[in-house]
Amino acid sequence: MNSTTLSIVLKTAERCNLNCSYCYFFNGLDQSFKSRPKFILRSTIDNLISFISQGMQDLNIKKLSIIFHGGEPMMQPMEDFIYLTEKLLQIVPRENLELSIQTNATLVTSKWIDLFNKYKIQVGVSIDGPKEYHDKYRVDHYGNSSHEREERGIKLLQQKLKTPIGFLIV
Numbered sequence: 001m002n003s004t005t006l007s008i009v010l011k012t013a014e015r016c017n018l019n020c021s022y023c024y025f026f027n028g029l030d031q032s033f034k035s036r037p038k039f040i041l042r043s044t045i046d047n048l049i050s051f052i053s054q055g056m057q058d059l060n061i062k063k064l065s066i067i068f069h070g071g072e073p074m075m076q077p078m079e080d081f082i083y084l085t086e087k088l089l090q091i092v093p094r095e096n097l098e099l100s101i102q103t104n105a106t107l108v109t110s111k112w113i114d115l116f117n118k119y120k121i122q123v124g125v126s127i128d129g130p131k132e133y134h135d136k137y138r139v140d141h142y143g144n145s146s147h148e149r150e151e152r153g154i155k156l157l158q159q160k161l162k163t164p165i166g167f168l169i170v
Contacts (some may be wrong), residue, residue, distance in 0.1 A: 005063040013070035084118030
């Protein structure tokens with residue numbers, strides 16, 4: 001059996017709820033993201049699913065790994081996130097599908113964690129360390145701290161998520 005895995009980093013959100021000063025995407029010279037849809041469209045999801053399915057078939061790839069990314073992927077409407085995940089499950093058997101999300105954890109709720117558990121989605125959290133370092137660069141669009149919100153989200157994940165949390169300390 002071919003053990004090759006197709007790995008995709010999928011940008012599902014063209015926006016972020018934070019305004020990190022070092023963000024190359026949102027604080028760079030290219031501001032074209034403002035003219036694109038805020039979140040991945042269902043029509044784009046449908047086209048993507050068709051493309052992935054055909055590509056996996058043509059190349060005899062059995063395993064698929066997708067990282068939901070952004071901006072902040074948890075800004076995407078939950079219904080669209082479910083739609084995308086269900087569509088992926090229609091083309092790849094659960095045992096051959098690895099799903100993960102990279103988040104700043106500020107929008108974590110019990111409902112999101114229920115989805116992560118239901119679909120076996122691994123969670124990676126990016127954080128800049130202790131409050132004094134974190135809030136130097138990772139503030140919201142009003143200049144407010146994000147550390148307490150991230151910390152709250154991480155604690156909720158630790159309490160309810162059934163898989164280990166990964167951390168990206170910037």
